[in-house]
Amino acid sequence: MTDPIAQGLGYAGGVMALIGGLYGASIGIGLAGSAGTAAMTEDPQQFKKILLLAALPMAQIFFGLVIMLNFIIYVNNHPDIDIMRGLALLSIGFMAGVAQAYSAKKLGDVCAAGIAELPRTKGKITLNTMILTVYAGLIGILALALSFMAISLIG
Template identity: 30%
Template sequence: MNIGLFLAIAGAAIAVALSGTGSAKGIGLVATAASGAMSEDPKKFGKFILLVALPGTQGIYGFVMGFLTIQKIGLLGGQVVQLTIWQGLEVFFMNLPIAIAGLFSAIHQGKVCAGGVNLISKQEGEMGKALVMGVLVEFYAVLGLLVSIFVWLFLTF
């Protein structure tokens, strides 16, 4: 394996690992708040589950980018591309927008959604407001994914 290919694979791994780590942390934050709130009213599980799941999308975005990366370099049934160091760095940096945006937005989305759990616990009819606040944080993960995909689309070897 040459250094360029190693860098490309490392980029895919970082996209998956960082966004997945952020999602795990974000989901943990919301699930902790939801578990505490459900100890008082277990019937609110249905209202909380969407807020708990929302930070998990960043992990999915990172997985998609990792998959697109290994497909682009030929590790999925194609001819493995021999990359120069510079091409490997291009692929590595292509993955950083979703890796970084996914990590931080999922953690902060978890905090926002945990606040949403507290809101719904006290005012059950405010589910929409809690969800909108969580989705606002999601927007920045989507931007990170779009930047990574746009680079992926126009990257040629």
């Protein structure tokens, strides 16, 4: 028997993951963009590197999208989910959304710090900054993997 409330909760969980990625990325991009504006006043030649670093927090949007699509596929393939599974999906989506938001915000922090140093280092900090963003982005990747594992355990 189909429970539309349970299905709605499942879909809402997926949407929460995407919302987290969107929200966090907007904050992260804003932080990096603000630092970029200041850095360009010192050295306008760094624009391409600023653009590259400021875009990195957007990765969390794609992770959130992949998580949401996984939720949609799960709910569509399990039309008989009950309210407990719906609540479980909502909780998993909440976890993933918070992780995506926090990860994207921290990505923005790391990128902003690197962007601020671009003029002083004549752009030599770019690669190191990109490598350091991996640590902040790892939280979003782990949330992606853990959400897939958790959904598979729901049954």
